[in-house]
Amino acid sequence: MPQPGHIAKINLPDPETLDEDIRKYLALCREKVGLVPNVLLAFTAKPEKFRTFTKFYNQIMLDEETCRLSKLEREMIAVVVSSANRCYYCLVAHGHAVRQLSGDPQLGEMLVMNYRTAKLDSRTRAMLDYAWKVTLRSAEVGDADREALKDAGLDEGEIFDVTDVVALFNYTNRLMQGLDVMPNPEYHAMDR
Numbered sequence: 432m433p434q435p436g437h438i439a440k441i442n443l444p445d446p447e448t449l450d451e452d453i454r455k456y457l458a459l460c461r462e463k464v465g466l467v468p469n470v471l472l473a474f475t476a477k478p479e480k481f482r483t484f485t486k487f488y489n490q491i492m493l494d495e496e497t498c499r500l501s502k503l504e505r506e507m508i509a510v511v512v513s514s515a516n517r518c519y520y521c522l523v524a525h526g527h528a529v530r531q532l533s534g535d536p537q538l539g540e541m542l543v544m545n546y547r548t549a550k551l552d553s554r555t556r557a558m559l560d561y562a563w564k565v566t567l568r569s570a571e572v573g574d575a576d577r578e579a580l581k582d583a584g585l586d587e588g589e590i591f592d593v594t595d596v597v598a599l600f601n602y603t604n605r606l607m608q609g610l611d612v613m614p615n616p617e618y619h620a621m622d623r
Contacts, residue, residue, distance in 0.1 A: 433616070439473040440611040450478055456485060466615050468524060470603070473612045491599050498592045503532040504558065508596045510542040511559045515566040518604035523614035525600075530622035539622075557583035562597045 446454065453475060460467045474481040490497055492505050500508075506528040513521035522543050530539035541549040546559050557580050565572055580590050606612075 434613055437611070437613060438469045439476075439613070441473070441476055443472060443476055446475070449475055453478060453481055466617055469612055469615050470520065470524070470607065473607075473610055488599065488603075491595055498595070499589055500592050500596070503529065504555065505596050506532055507542055507546075507555065508558060508562045508593060509600045510539070511546050511562045512566045512597055512600035513604055514543055514546065515563055516601065516604040516608070518600075518607055520607035520612050520614045521600060521604055523618045527618045527621045536623050554583045554585065557585070558593050561593060565594065565597045566601055 446457070449457070457467045457471060457475075460471065471481070471485070474484050492498075492509075493502070498505070506525050509521060509525040510529055513525060526539045526543045529542055530536045533539070538549055542559075546563070551559070561572075561576055561580055564576060577590055580593065585593070
C-alpha cells in the first residue's frame, strides 16, 4: 500500500515561480541527491524561511568545521529523535541516510524502531540515550546526563553539537508532522 500522494497539506507555489536562488538550490539537490527532498519543497511556501532553514540545516548537519560529530553520528541522532517523536518523514529520510552512511540496512531499521537493540559503542550509546532523554524529558536533563557524555569521551563542544542536532530535529519533526509532509517515495527503496 503506497503512502499518501501529497507532498504537504499546504498549498505550495509552482516551482517555476520560485526566486532564482531557490530554484538553483533545488536543482543542485536534484543533481547531487537525485531528488528534491519534500521538506525543502514544503519550505518553498515561505521563501525567507527556506533560506534560513537550509543555511541552518547545512551548518548543523553537513558542515565539518562547525560540528565535530561525524555525519553518521548526526544522522543517527536525527533518527533517534524522530523515533521518539514518531515523525514519519524524518524516520524515512534519515533512516535512509543511516543506511547509506553506515552501509548497514539493519542498523537503520534498529534505530528507527528501537535504538537500544543495536550493538553500539559507548560513545554512540551515550549520545543516543541523551538525545532520547532531551527529546522526551528535557526538563529532567541535568549535570549527570552531561557527565555521562563526558565519560563516554565527548568534550563540551561535542556535547553542544549533539544538543544542537537534537534541537534541530525536534523542531523539524514537529513541522513535518504539523504540515503532514510525506517523505519522497524513493527513500523507501534506497540502500537496502
